[in-house]
Amino acid sequence: MTGKAPFGRVLRRTRAANHRPLAEVGSIALLLTTLATTGCNAFTGLEDLEALTGAGGTADPGAVLVAADGVTITRVDIYQGPQIPLFGGPTFDIDLPVIVEREAVFRIYYKTTGDVAGNAVTARVTIGEDVTETPATLVEGTSTEGSLQSTINVTVPGEALKASSYRIDLLQPRAESSGTNKAASYPEGDAEAQEDMTVTNTGSTLKLKLIPVQYDADGSGRLPDTSEGQLQIYRNALYRMYPIPEVEVTVGDPFPWDVPIGPGGGGWDQLLDAIREHRAQSGAAPDEYYYGVFTPTETFGEFCGGGCTAGLGFVAGPGDGGMRAAIGVGFPGEGSAETCAHEVGHNHGREHAPCGTFGSNDPEFPEDAAHVEAEIGRIAYDLVNGGIIPATHKDFMSYCEPTFVSDHNYRKLAERMQQVSGFADYTPPPGFPSxxxxxxxxxxxxxxxxxxxxxxxxxxxxxxxxxxxxxxxxxxxxxxxxxxxxxxxxxxxxxxxxxxxxxxxxxxxxxxxxxx
Ligand SMILES: [Zn+2]
Structure with missing residues (x-):
């Protein structure tokens, strides 16, 4: 897929830059050309201008960026997975937090108010003091949710997403624009103003340790695929859905196993118990997830031709470090990685979403029309592959396909990860028998x-x-x-x-x- 927005430039701006209304930038630049010989340090904002124009101090006045003409920002969404409308968009019952330091795509919706289609603009996203800029071309008409081409999409790297307020500007060089269009910014008015957004820190990294089970019940000693390429597939399967800045996948030593494992569930609980004990004895960190992978046959088709159990794990609580263990098939490809994401979801306390499952489901899974048959509740953006994921996808904790994370489980995962990452300085209640x-x-x-x-x-x-x-x-x-x-x-x-x-x-x- 090709919808992924390019990374923008990241500029670190000094605070002084924010004190200047945008409309004045041009006039300051003009002054600079005459003041330059008397010493730059005396002039507040010189460094800022260099950063903003990218001109390396040559300060071509016509190149200074000012508000673009003929365009009105109508809405802004942020995506780190499920859609989060920041302003002008739909409202949802489930509030989702913006995850600090996780890559994000800002979608800027706009309408054109003149003959400006085809004009180049610079889209600037400012979060606290961090600035990301991306070049874009205006298209005629009004942006729509279903079309990524109709919006300006700015990919903000995690390192530029730390503060709890943001500002959006659509800019053009001074030579091409009047610089007076307040509607090309959000919020409008004071060029320093930023709008609040709810942010959450879920910790820095989801740590997954793959334990390659050496399957010897058939005398083969077969090992699962833990090639670099396959590790990247595991990482991507988790990263695109989990509300966390980074996913780290490491591989442990081979784990010998000679008890048969069948497609109907036979032998699974014994291996899971062994991997859980292995985790306890390995001195794993409290936030480390152990995932045993194995290949009981040569191919997945051979194992699962008539349907199969593909994974098994514990539904663990936030303080239950010892239960952060699961197992699943380790054949090459995305299927094994999707199973892994589902089982690690159980380890995060997530129960089944109600589609295709048997037995009990998550009693808190929403029952409104947007979540019928475990639908994900709203559209999402795929940070790994690029592109919009339709709201009709199924939650990854269900047994239906195709899958992505629902807004409900995204929020629940964020709450859990926040709890787990906050346990570093935990003290148990008095009298607890540690x-x-x-x-x-x-x-x-x-x-x-x-x-x-x-x-x-x-x-x-x-x-x-x-x-x-x-x-x-x-x-x-x-x-x-x-x-x-x-x-x-x-x-x-x-x-x-x-x-x-x-x-x-x-x-x-x-x-x-x-x-x-
Ligand atoms: Zn399950």
Missing amino acids: GDWGQVTLFSDGSLKRGATVKVSRPPTGVPRDVDVATHSGNQRVTGYFFPFDHLPGGILLYPPTENVREVAFDWAGQRHVAK
């Missing part, structure tokens, strides 16, 4: 396994359970937390530190489970 918690895995066939202890330093957010722990010195009842698998029965129980455990009993899914 330390080595016990764990029991309930496999999908009903069998149980008591695992090694795990470090827990925050209240887990699984489903609370009464747990009866029998020890050599008597029985005690404690509160544990159960984390179900997303696509299979069973899951993991965590319970507070206890010495000399003989037996752990709890209820789940209407049954008593006793792990010896």
Whole structure:
């Protein structure tokens, strides 16, 4: 696709530049030509003019940029994924934040008010003190939402998106424009004015560690595709949908595995449990997501010809670092990466969006017409491939296609990432039993396994359970937390530190489970 707007120039402007009304820029430039010999430092704004004109100090007065004639800005949207109207656009029930330091596309809607079609303009987006400029050509008529060609699109790199206010200017050289058209700027009026926008800091990086599972159940020792090209596909699948400035994909050492994994779900829970334990033993950071990838057959078609389970993960809470583990098929191509984005979505606490799924869905998924059958609620922009994504796409937490992230899940992911990134300086509530918690895995066939202890330093957010722990010195009842698998029965129980455990009993899914 070719709709991706080119990167604009990024200029760092000193504060002084903002104190000058645009209309005066030209006259200052004229003055400079006479004052230059007496020393530039005496003249406030010289550096600004150099930056603004790009003229390297030669200050050709006709080249100085002023407001463009014959054009009126009618609306501005920002996209880092789902559409966020900044002014003049539709209103939505779900407010989406602008993500600090994530690349963004500003779409400037305008109408022409004279014979100006074909004229070149410079579109300038100012965010706080950071300026991005992009050349554009005016087209006749009025911009429409469905046509990227009808709007001026400015790609703002993440480094220029730090402040919580913005300003838009459409500019032309002084020699070509009167410089008096206030409607070529938003907000109008004071050239220093900026409009507020809601911004959120979700942290800097989504960290995904791929664990290549060496599949030996068929004696092949087959490894999944972790070539540079395939890693980029994983990265892109996450980056285009997750509200975060960067996605980092790393690869761990091969993980030997000889238990058969079937398309119907057999063997999946055992591998997920092993990858989760591997994560715990590897000293992973609390915000690191482990994703085990494997190829149980030569090709995806061979494995999944009659339908299959493609991934499995935990629906984890914000403080449940130990549960940030999932697994999925690792065949070459985008399918495996889309599965990864879905499973890592579960690890971010996202449940299923209601289309094509079985079992329970996200109870908070909106039920209005814009979200029927898990539609994404509004149009979006694809930062990886360029181009508009129609509002009829399906949320990536559903089983329907084609997928993108809905406004609902985009906001929920942003909230979660903000929580996870904010946990660096977390202190648990008084009396919370931090330390080595016990764990029991309930496999999908009903069998149980008591695992090694795990470090827990925050209240887990699984489903609370009464747990009866029998020890050599008597029985005690404690509160544990159960984390179900997303696509299979069973899951993991965590319970507070206890010495000399003989037996752990709890209820789940209407049954008593006793792990010896
Ligand atoms: Zn799922």
